[in-house]
Amino acid sequence: MGEAAMVSPTWTLLDLAGTVALLLWGVHMVQTGIQRAFGPGLRGLLGRALGNRVAAFFSGLGVTAVLQSSTATGLMVAGFAASGLVETVPALAVMLGANVGTTLIVQALSFDVSGVSSVAILVGVILFRRGTLGRTRDIGRFAIGLGLMLLALHQLLDLVTPYEDQPSLRMMLGAIATEPVLDVLVAAGLTWAAHSSVAVVLLVMSLAARGAVPPHAAYALVLGANLGSAINPVLEGAPGDDPALRRVPVGNLINRCIGVFAALLALEWIGPWLVTVEPDAARAVADFHTGFNLLLAAVFLPVLGPYARLLARLLPQRAETDDPYRVRYLDHSALAAPPAALAASAREALRMADVLEAMLAGTAASLAQPDRLRIAETRRMGEGVRRMGGAIRAYLAGIEPDAADEADERRLQQVLAFVGNLEAAADVLRHNVMTPSARRLKQGITLSVATRAEMAEVIRRLTEGLRLAAGILMSQDARLARQMVAEKDAFRALEQDATTDRLAALRGQREDASEGARLDLLREFARVHACLVAAAAYPALEDAGELLPSRLRAES
Incomplete structure (x- = not known):
């Protein structure tokens, strides 16, 4: 210089x-x-x-x-x-x-x-x-x-x-x-x-x-x-x-x-x-x-005793509100250690899965015996799932990238995929299942006995799939993931059968609102199951190297 x-x-x-x-x-x-x-x-x-x-x-x-x-x-x-x-x-x-x-x-x-x-x-x-x-x-x-x-x-x-005698430094520090x-x-x-x-x-x-x-x-x-x-x-x-x-x-x-x-x-x-x-x-x-x-x-x-009492008076504890969707396990002190923070977020994601399971139960009850209050409560559960998901994402954003190694980053992506797809599943139930149910109740349209029984069975299988997804999130078991992906064929077959039945009803001019609702519900439930598969099964299979990059046939 x-x-x-x-x-x-x-x-x-x-x-x-x-x-x-x-x-x-x-x-x-x-x-x-x-x-x-x-x-x-x-x-x-x-x-x-x-x-x-x-x-x-x-x-x-x-x-x-x-x-x-x-x-x-x-x-x-x-x-x-x-x-x-x-x-x-x-x-x-x-x-x-x-x-x-x-x-x-x-x-x-x-x-x-x-x-x-x-x-x-x-x-x-x-x-x-x-x-x-x-x-x-x-x-x-x-x-x-x-x-x-x-x-x-x-x-x-x-x-x-x-620079001790330089005017620039002396001026700056002086x-x-x-x-x-x-x-x-x-x-x-x-x-x-x-x-x-x-x-x-x-x-x-x-x-x-x-x-x-x-x-x-x-x-x-x-x-x-x-x-x-x-x-x-x-x-x-x-x-x-x-x-x-x-x-x-x-x-x-x-x-x-x-x-x-x-x-x-x-x-x-x-x-x-x-x-x-x-x-x-x-x-x-x-x-x-x-x-x-x-x-x-x-x-x-x-003097920490009197000092703590003074702080308690200055900052009194607020009365607890009964909010089932308030996060419990997102310990911000754990952000300095990414493995601990990821474990806390996964634990909170399991609570999120519990709320979605309760939402499925509310959906089944609403379809079996339509009730305006039950439909409204089920929709509120969907809002709760989204709130919890937003809190988990904001928490995970607090992990510094250079503090996490490659394994931490993979786990971070797995938790984010689980949370995001559970939110998507809750949105489907909230907007595409509960909103039409409220509309049918207002119009006096009821599902047939056979349709109600079929929907109860489908929701039972979705509940099992949700529990399986939660287990895969924690274990990353590729065998369970393959089992879950295979279940997609069953939901696809149900949707195809319903489409065939509806087409037959239209040709025979015996189509009714209940038959149309059956196909719509099966289609939405298939979407919910697809969200559950994407939440846990696909990330686990990708991590195990068992997921193809594309379903398209390679060009000859």
Whole structure:
């Protein structure tokens, strides 16, 4: 880079932005590697240690020290609290421990360990490329990310050094160096956008090490990073209109706001004292970060009981509504571990199948003995199936693509196919079966005894097919899938027989509304069965390599 480029503000910003991006990507790879390799086990460990506040504090500290993401830990514990598996006090204790846990890697990287960056990347690439087990590849991802973090920090130090006396950098950093409140807001915004307080604190530490920002500004930026890390769990926690679901993330945000406010008031005295205790600017930033979180934990841990009661008054639990279509198993804290999230979505999809089975039962009852209230209730079930399907799709969209491996992606597509086709089957029943049934009831048209008996038998077979589809979703058994596909011939034969009978009735001029309704119903029920086959049987056969790409005969 020439002298003109070196003094250019544009090149300064581009160099800084690229190096910071490399640091963020390294942190991201470290977090995703650990979450994919050990996420479910760490989540189980966290769940078992929520008996009391002390154990919860240290479990939060340990899990976050491994995951390097207080946001991930916060989402886990918020999911536990939203599901009623943990009380507010131990959940808040976990968050205090998680905040301390994020400081440990900052402490480690405050020493000069940049020399191991190349070794970490080399080991990571070998594990990632040569590893045959998923966990080995994930550990390789972690090692690559760690190496990139160290490399980015080293480059950041080298980058800042030539620009220490450049007006462009001094002007850019000087704008925030004199206003502690502005420092806090800027760092909080960066942390919220980056989803990583670790990356922001490491950036501040690097700038402070070269004197690009004075100590008091660096400490204020660290306070902002701590504040910003508490924002994401509030925004990304378990959805719902019950304020009680927000107690843990909101409580964590409030105590950090209190801590940041108190620290800002004392910053005029803390800053000079810390500089005399620790002359190394980078180490001073790391020590301030750790000390702030330790002091916050020491203050709030003994008073979590009254604090939890205050949160209960501020965010009271909303009275439960009897909504059978409200999702139950979509734990948003599991999104960090794709296998756990996919298992939760499959469990919710089975509930969706239960609602569709109840809808089939309501359809059978409505055809056997038409009733306006029963028809309306059956149609409402169809709306419920669609609501549940939409919730499952939105949940699955929260899984980050780079956190899922190839097997996870296949399972994701299987669950989406199951959900989408169950929605389609419910729509057929709702619009093409129940709506004409309501019309026939209004017109006084009744089905013949033989037609009602035939429809009852068809719906029984559809119910068996739905149960078979649910079993295939969980087992991916190709033998069951072939059995289900073979049943399509039976439904096709029923529809052809009904078409022949109706044509004969038309030729004999004895066609009636009941005979026309029989063919329409069989046609719609065949469509329902086709949706069930596409929901589970076809994906299982495709995964087993037993599905032809086309039914068309190849051209000679």
